[in-house]
Amino acid sequence: MLWRLLRTHxxxxxxxxxxxxxxxxxxxxxLAVQFYRxxxxxxxxxxxxxxxxxxxxxxxxxxxxxxMGGTSEFSDQDIADIESQPWxxxxxxxTSSEFSINAxxxxxxxxxxxxxxxxxxxxxxxxxxxxxxxxxxxxARPEVPVIVSRDYLSLYNFGFAATQGLPRxxxxxxxxxxxxxxxxxxxxxxxxxxxxVGFSNRLNTVIVPDEFMHWANKRYGDGDVTHPLRxxxxxNSPGDVAIEDYMAxxxxxxxxxxxxxxxxxxxLTVIVSIVIAVGVVISLLSxxxxxxxxxxxxxxxxxxxxxxxxxxxxxxxxxxxxxLLVLCINAAVLVLAVVLMLLARLWYMPMLHAxxxxxxxxxxxxxxxxVIMALITAGNLMAIRRKVxxxxxx
Amino acid sequence: MEKIELINTLPQxxxxxxxVPSQVWQCDLSIERGQHYLIVAESGTGKSSLCAYLYxxxxxxxxTMRFDGRDIRSLTVAEWxxxxxxxxxxxxxxxxxxxxxxxxxxxxxxxxxxxxxTDREIxxxxxxxxxxxxxxxxxxxxxxxxxxxxxxIRTLCQPADFILLDEPVSHLDDANNRIVAxxxxxxxxxxxxxIIATSVGNHLQLEQFIVKSL
Numbered sequence: 001m002l003w004r005l006l007r008t009h010x011x012x013x014x015x016x017x018x019x020x021x022x023x024x025x026x027x028x029x030x031l032a033v034q035f036y037r038x039x040x041x042x043x044x045x046x047x048x049x050x051x052x053x054x055x056x057x058x059x060x061x062x063x064x065x066x067x068m069g070g071t072s073e074f075s076d077q078d079i080a081d082i083e084s085q086p087w088x089x090x091x092x093x094x095t096s097s098e099f100s101i102n103a104x105x106x107x108x109x110x111x112x113x114x115x116x117x118x119x120x121x122x123x124x125x126x127x128x129x130x131x132x133x134x135x136x137x138x139x140a141r142p143e144v145p146v147i148v149s150r151d152y153l154s155l156y157n158f159g160f161a162a163t164q165g166l167p168r169x170x171x172x173x174x175x176x177x178x179x180x181x182x183x184x185x186x187x188x189x190x191x192x193x194x195x196x197v198g199f200s201n202r203l204n205t206v207i208v209p210d211e212f213m214h215w216a217n218k219r220y221g222d223g224d225v226t227h228p229l230r231x232x233x234x235x236n237s238p239g240d241v242a243i244e245d246y247m248a249x250x251x252x253x254x255x256x257x258x259x260x261x262x263x264x265x266x267x268l269t270v271i272v273s274i275v276i277a278v279g280v281v282i283s284l285l286s287x288x289x290x291x292x293x294x295x296x297x298x299x300x301x302x303x304x305x306x307x308x309x310x311x312x313x314x315x316x317x318x319x320x321x322x323x324l325l326v327l328c329i330n331a332a333v334l335v336l337a338v339v340l341m342l343l344a345r346l347w348y349m350p351m352l353h354a355x356x357x358x359x360x361x362x363x364x365x366x367x368x369x370x371v372i373m374a375l376i377t378a379g380n381l382m383a384i385r386r387k388v389x390x391x392x393x394x
Numbered sequence: 395m396e397k398i399e400l401i402n403t404l405p406q407x408x409x410x411x412x413x414v415p416s417q418v419w420q421c422d423l424s425i426e427r428g429q430h431y432l433i434v435a436e437s438g439t440g441k442s443s444l445c446a447y448l449y450x451x452x453x454x455x456x457x458t459m460r461f462d463g464r465d466i467r468s469l470t471v472a473e474w475x476x477x478x479x480x481x482x483x484x485x486x487x488x489x490x491x492x493x494x495x496x497x498x499x500x501x502x503x504x505x506x507x508x509x510x511x512t513d514r515e516i517x518x519x520x521x522x523x524x525x526x527x528x529x530x531x532x533x534x535x536x537x538x539x540x541x542x543x544x545x546x547i548r549t550l551c552q553p554a555d556f557i558l559l560d561e562p563v564s565h566l567d568d569a570n571n572r573i574v575a576x577x578x579x580x581x582x583x584x585x586x587x588x589i590i591a592t593s594v595g596n597h598l599q600l601e602q603f604i605v606k607s608l
Binding site for chain 1: 451472490599
């Protein structure tokens with residue numbers, strides 16, 4: 001009966017307007033949070049097997065320099081000079097393969113295979129954080145572990161698979177793909193299975209264990225070549241300006257992938273922040289719409305509410321129907337927003353899978369929605385309380 | 395609640411007047427439980443204001459009002475709700491019924507809060523006041539006199555130490571005045587409650603009463 005009395009003047013259109021606006025705002029916010037968390041690992045340049053304070057450098061060769069007999073190799077002198085710098089902890093040389101390699105990548109049940117000329121490089125094992133058991137080579141049980149540039153995976157997924165109608169593969173699946181190498185040189189022609197143990201953003205090459213490289217260069221080639229084309233340097237702090245100056249002065253290039261991905265990561269953060277801000281603004285506006293709607297409602301029902309108070313109803317009792325109304329609406333909006341977010345996620349996740357992203361937990365995004373909704377609801381309930389309390393004296 | 399005291403009280407609108415000729419304002423007045431009071435007043439002498447002060451929804455007066463010695467300005471909202479549910483039954487002059495609800499629903503709105511009367515007792519009152527056919531009519535469809543009777547029934551649907559009636563019979567004929575007076579007195583007697591009735595002309599026909607002129 002109380003409800004029948006107090007529901008007069010409730011404007012369905014105002015409430016629907018509020019609900020829709022709040023739904024849009026809240027969905028934008030939690031979807032942005034969820035999307036950011038899902039996408040973030042793509043840009044994250046944390047790599048498990050190469051630490052952050054390692055730099056990979058090459059000599060910058062201009063065409064003019066090349067014509068004048070310049071070389072892109074690092075001499076022993078160059079290396080000694082780098083080693084003598086205060087910011088340098090240790091220098092590792094890239095060793096390249098001095099023999100011919102053919103790689104065959106099986107493509108599952110289709111029976112098709114990709115065959116390609118290949119090359120290997122190796123760096124000292126100290127620079128690579130992979131379990132020793134995975135990163136070894138034993139000529140008695142030959143299997144070659146490799147770390148591949150992540151670009152190769154992208155090249156396959158977005159170039160090859162997309163146009164040839166082949167399935168896309170994630171990083172996790174990559175390790176299970178049959179891979180074999182044929183090495184030739186010194187009159188030998190031998191095949192060995194290979195295994196991808198990881199992907200790297202920062203090493204734009206194919207890395208094999210040093211052990212294997214020494215063994216293979218001896219067996220198929222003329223031994224290691226001493227002057228490397230690339231160096232890997234462990235530094236005290238990668239952001240040091242002295243390093244940058246030194247590299248510029250000597251015309252050395254630092255592998256730039258890390259920089260790019262941090263820029264992309266930065267822009268992702270900026271864009272997501274803007275989107276979240278827009279969502280929050282919409283939510284705030286909708287909050288005020290509901291607030292106005294409630295004020296108007298209480299205003300129109302002032303006399304009824306005062307009459308009920310005179311009968312001995314407490315302010316809490318007469319506010320309860322309105323509070324329940326707000327709670328129900330807000331709860332429904334929250335549930336709907338989460339459902340919409342999950343639906344949108346179902347739609348975009350397959351695209352992210354191609355980047356080898358498994359997706360983050362949805363709980364933090366739901367928690368964000370819950371907190372926002374709790375704040376909005378608290379604001380609404382407080383407004384109702386204050387408004388009804390103000391009706392006490394007539 | 396045994397006693398209501400008014401100590402030198404005066405509505406703020408009367409402030410500045412030299413001397414208000416009144417047995418209520420600017421006096422020390424004690425209203426006892428079990429006694430019947432008729433407050434006779436001319437229009438505009440603060441009769442409804444007095445009721446509003448005693449029911450806690452206006453505070454624009456000077457002086458002190460006390461329930462059993464306690465200044466009523468210090469009562470909390472929760473305590474006022476208790477007063478309105480358990481201690482003072484009030485019939486406002488403008489009745490304040492809900493026109494969109496039926497007569498019975500209006501009464502139930504109060505009775506549900508206090509669980510004081512059975513449906514049977516309420517229907518008997520409708521019968522006694524000659525409006526049994528209006529039980530389920532929306533109040534908006536009733537005449538003023540009929541509405542006044544519904545409002546009286548609603549007022550009596552609660553336990554009370556004092557029954558405060560602001561012009562309870564202004565729209566009733568003599569016969570109905572008599573019936574209402576009997577009903578109110580019977581209910582007051584049953585609970586040992588006091589009656590405070592105001593009037594500008596048509597007095598509630600109480601059997602014994604103390605007259606105070608405003």
